[in-house]
Amino acid sequence: MKLPFSPKTTNEEITQNAPVVQVAPVVPPTPAVPKSSGFTIPKASKPTITRPNDTVGLGIDDIVAPASIEINFDSIQVGSVFYRTLFVAGYPRFVVPGWLEPLINFDHSLDISFFVYPTEARTVLDDLRRKITEMEAEISTDIQRGKLVNPSTEAKLEDAKSLQEQLVKGIERFYQFSFYITIPAASEEELNSITRRVESTLASILVNAKHATLDMRKGFLSSAPYGKDVLTITRNMDTTSLATTFPFTTAELSSDTGILYGINSQNDSFIIFDRFSLENSNLTVFATSGAGKSFFVKLESLRSLMMGAEIICIDPENEYKALTEAVGGEYITFSFSSPSKINPFDLSQVYEKGENQLGLKILTLHSLFKVIMGQLTPSQEALLDRALINTYRAKGITQDPDTQHLEPPLIEDLYKALIGMEVPDAIDLASRIEKFVKGSYVGIFDQQTNIDIKNPFTVFSVRDIQDTLRPIAMFIILDFIWTKVRKDVKKRILVVDEAWHMMRYEDTAQFLWSIVKRARKYYLGLTTITQDVEDFLSQDIGKAVVTNSAMRLLLKQSPAAIDRIAETFYLSQGEKQLLLAANVGEGILFAGPHHAPIKVVASAEEYKFVTTKPSDASTKPVALPLQSAPVSETVALTQPEVPLT
Numbered sequence: 001m002k003l004p005f006s007p008k009t010t011n012e013e014i015t016q017n018a019p020v021v022q023v024a025p026v027v028p029p030t031p032a033v034p035k036s037s038g039f040t041i042p043k044a045s046k047p048t049i050t051r052p053n054d055t056v057g058l059g060i061d062d063i064v065a066p067a068s069i070e071i072n073f074d075s076i077q078v079g080s081v082f083y084r085t086l087f088v089a090g091y092p093r094f095v096v097p098g099w100l101e102p103l104i105n106f107d108h109s110l111d112i113s114f115f116v117y118p119t120e121a122r123t124v125l126d127d128l129r130r131k132i133t134e135m136e137a138e139i140s141t142d143i144q145r146g147k148l149v150n151p152s153t154e155a156k157l158e159d160a161k162s163l164q165e166q167l168v169k170g171i172e173r174f175y176q177f178s179f180y181i182t183i184p185a186a187s188e189e190e191l192n193s194i195t196r197r198v199e200s201t202l203a204s205i206l207v208n209a210k211h212a213t214l215d216m217r218k219g220f221l222s223s224a225p226y227g228k229d230v231l232t233i234t235r236n237m238d239t240t241s242l243a244t245t246f247p248f249t250t251a252e253l254s255s256d257t258g259i260l261y262g263i264n265s266q267n268d269s270f271i272i273f274d275r276f277s278l279e280n281s282n283l284t285v286f287a288t289s290g291a292g293k294s295f296f297v298k299l300e301s302l303r304s305l306m307m308g309a310e311i312i313c314i315d316p317e318n319e320y321k322a323l324t325e326a327v328g329g330e331y332i333t334f335s336f337s338s339p340s341k342i343n344p345f346d347l348s349q350v351y352e353k354g355e356n357q358l359g360l361k362i363l364t365l366h367s368l369f370k371v372i373m374g375q376l377t378p379s380q381e382a383l384l385d386r387a388l389i390n391t392y393r394a395k396g397i398t399q400d401p402d403t404q405h406l407e408p409p410l411i412e413d414l415y416k417a418l419i420g421m422e423v424p425d426a427i428d429l430a431s432r433i434e435k436f437v438k439g440s441y442v443g444i445f446d447q448q449t450n451i452d453i454k455n456p457f458t459v460f461s462v463r464d465i466q467d468t469l470r471p472i473a474m475f476i477i478l479d480f481i482w483t484k485v486r487k488d489v490k491k492r493i494l495v496v497d498e499a500w501h502m503m504r505y506e507d508t509a510q511f512l513w514s515i516v517k518r519a520r521k522y523y524l525g526l527t528t529i530t531q532d533v534e535d536f537l538s539q540d541i542g543k544a545v546v547t548n549s550a551m552r553l554l555l556k557q558s559p560a561a562i563d564r565i566a567e568t569f570y571l572s573q574g575e576k577q578l579l580l581a582a583n584v585g586e587g588i589l590f591a592g593p594h595h596a597p598i599k600v601v602a603s604a605e606e607y608k609f610v611t612t613k614p615s616d617a618s619t620k621p622v623a624l625p626l627q628s629a630p631v632s633e634t635v636a637l638t639q640p641e642v643p644l645t
């Protein structure tokens, strides 16, 4: 934003009063001493009580007033406090919203006052016209004399013309603006040192401030809360520039409870809150690869675990292993050769009024098999439905809850049921799942479940599952976790790292979305981490996941993704720049209606567990602190001991 060209310089207006050194002691008059009456004894022995004010002649003003006010050239001393007023004489040419932020958040108390005077556009236009003519004359004279044109005059002329145009069109209005800063301090030395700091802060935002020398009384009054501008040192501003001086720019994301998320890079305050206190506890994280997404989520998990939340995580990169080991969690690896199994046909055995558990399970299985089998015609869908019902029935399981504790069928049973239907379409379907029953994919999801989530920190690794199978594996694991979450409601965080895998298929995306929507009801906060912004946000479901996440973190973005991000998160130009230029672990955190720039920080101890940089490998702890048992693949450990870092 550009500050309008000033047709009138402010310095002319600096009041040049004669030096006033005024000492105004407020000394109460000595109370009249009653004349001694010699040896006479007063008649009435009872003393008369008078109100002290009556006796000494003091008004209420005298009582609240400071003992003395001493006005010096460059400071004013009120009681024991010294004050110095600065006025702003020069402004930068360009300003951005919140440009006064360093001053507003200055870490010493300052009395700041702004005065805004609306002005008649006509007088300004007259002034402008005169100035423009003068400057044009100056330029043409320079040209005639063969002199180089003064570039600063050219710049001013350009500004004046654009301002003139905007004023004429009524796009902008015109104001006079005055800006005073009064610095309080306990001593003269402190006053001088704070003044220097304020001046350098102002210089850093290209604001030129001057001492209101010889005018300290007026300066003091102008920044006292009387709404009276007695200094009247003004500068003109247009509407847009004026709007940028709005002082309430910082969003404090600090509350008394919760965990530390990072440091507000705007004012260095801590960002602390409890995600379970928001309207929902979901979090989405978007950033380029290596920007610190997993790092942030791991830190959050570690800190939330200490605050009593349970953590369940799906880890496609084997990134959470060190952390899991450090906190004594359980790390479950899914691969063809690992002993951990999940049977997608498991029934939740959670009974909610009006819900048909078997029906819901069959719906979920439909989605799953659509991902596994690919495109299905309506008649194939009907066949699949019938085959699923038959498969359960063959095991004695019906809609009756009492039958649902029986051993569930396996994928092999479905395969057999399809073959048994003896129609070409069903045989076609059977052939599409054959590889899970007797082909190359045997060994992961074709056996009864042998794991459980008992550990408060449980991570499922799917790295060793091949790429095409990963969304299917994530789907099955999520379904397993979701069952657990509903069965036993507790404060939980479910992390889905690299969640864009789930967005690759309509049905897996739908499933993720259904968890996002219902998580709050089960005291669950779902964290989705995505580096593929385009993939995620180009789908309605991706956008809906974002809208249904009260917490959102944006770290470094690529130029290719920034526009999509800016559109989804309503980012300003400045925020876009911040994200493009962000360092590792820096970005913007949104929590409910607030957002603030964040810097994610970890203690040295935490860093060791959450980093995955190969160069940090040597600093990784070899022996795990406070950990008593080895990490088991299948058997849950007892309550972990958490390192108190």
Ligand SMILES: Nc1ncnc2c1ncn2[C@@H]1O[C@H](COP(=O)(O)OP(=O)(O)O)[C@@H](O)[C@H]1O
Pocket: 287, 288, 289, 290, 291, 292, 293, 294, 295, 296, 584, 585, 586, 599, 600, 601, 602, 610, 611, 612, 613, 616
């Ligand atoms: N806030 C941070 N402070 C210090 N180092 C960080 C921070 N965030 C990330 N890193 C470093 O960058 C590496 C990559 O971060 P990571 O979170 O794994 O990236 P990604 O965004 O791809 O998940 C981490 O292993 C860690 O070493």
Ligand SMILES: [Mg+2]
Pocket: 293, 294, 295, 319, 497
């Ligand atoms: Mg990552």
